[in-house]
Amino acid sequence: MDTWMWIVLLVVVALIVAGLVFFLMKQRSSSQLKNRFGPEYDRAVDRADNRREAEDRLREVADRRDHIDVVPLTAAARRQYAADWDTIQQRFVDEPGPAVSEADELIVTVMAERGYPVDDFHERADMVAADHPDVVTHYRSAYAIRKRGPEATTEDLREAFVHYRALFDKMLHDETDDVGENRNGTPSSRRGGRHDSTR
Structure with missing residues (x-):
């Protein structure tokens, strides 16, 4: 076989190998996203x-989340927020609309204390999706009901409250978050303090 034919053959083999490697890397990346985001x-x-x-x-979304330093709540903060939730839940009986709004606000407060960005609902939902894809649908559903305002029935508001509770429980008791490191294992800057949310 002539030299030029060997060269062509080697180039073809190299292209096939490169294509196979690219395909496998793409498949691996897709699999990682499916595992992380689940139904999302x-x-x-x-x-x-x-x-x-x-x-x-x-x-x-994953990259943005991985550059945020999310920290667990202290035991004292967890007890206080749980008590705040119980108060809001008791208020729901007489004032369901205000109680649902307060539930949303409490969740935003908890997320802020843990280090999540909270200025925009869609950003909050993205971060929840990256960490808790099993409950982000609850969050979106609750928020959509709340946004209906006076058009939401008492049953709608009860449904919203249950949705909010699912996320609140995750935010309150989740102990799997990174402290001082992002999900890639590299140091990330600590975000401290509470954040104000804008609706």
Whole structure:
């Protein structure tokens, strides 16, 4: 076989290997996103024009989350917030609308103390999706009901309150968060203090 034919053969083999490596890396990346985002992965794919667009967006969300230093609550803070929730829950019987609003506000306060960005609902939902994809649907549903205002029935508000409770429990008792490191294992800057939320 002539030298030029060997060269062509080697180039073809190299291209095939490169293509196979790229395919395997893409499959691995997709698998990691599916594992991290769970049902949120399917939701993103359904809402996007194509799978690549959905995966690019989820990678961007994951990257933003991984650069945030989320910390657990202290035992004292956990007890106080649990007591605050009980007070709001008791108020729901007589004033369901205000109670649902207060439940939302309490969740934002807890998220802020833990280090999550809280200035925008969609940003909060993204961060919840990155950490707790099993409850972010609850959060979106509760928020949508709350936004109906006077049009929401008492039953709607009760449903919203139950949705908020699912997220509140995660925010209150989740002990799996990184402290001082992001999810890639590299140091990240500590975000301290409470944040004000804007509705």
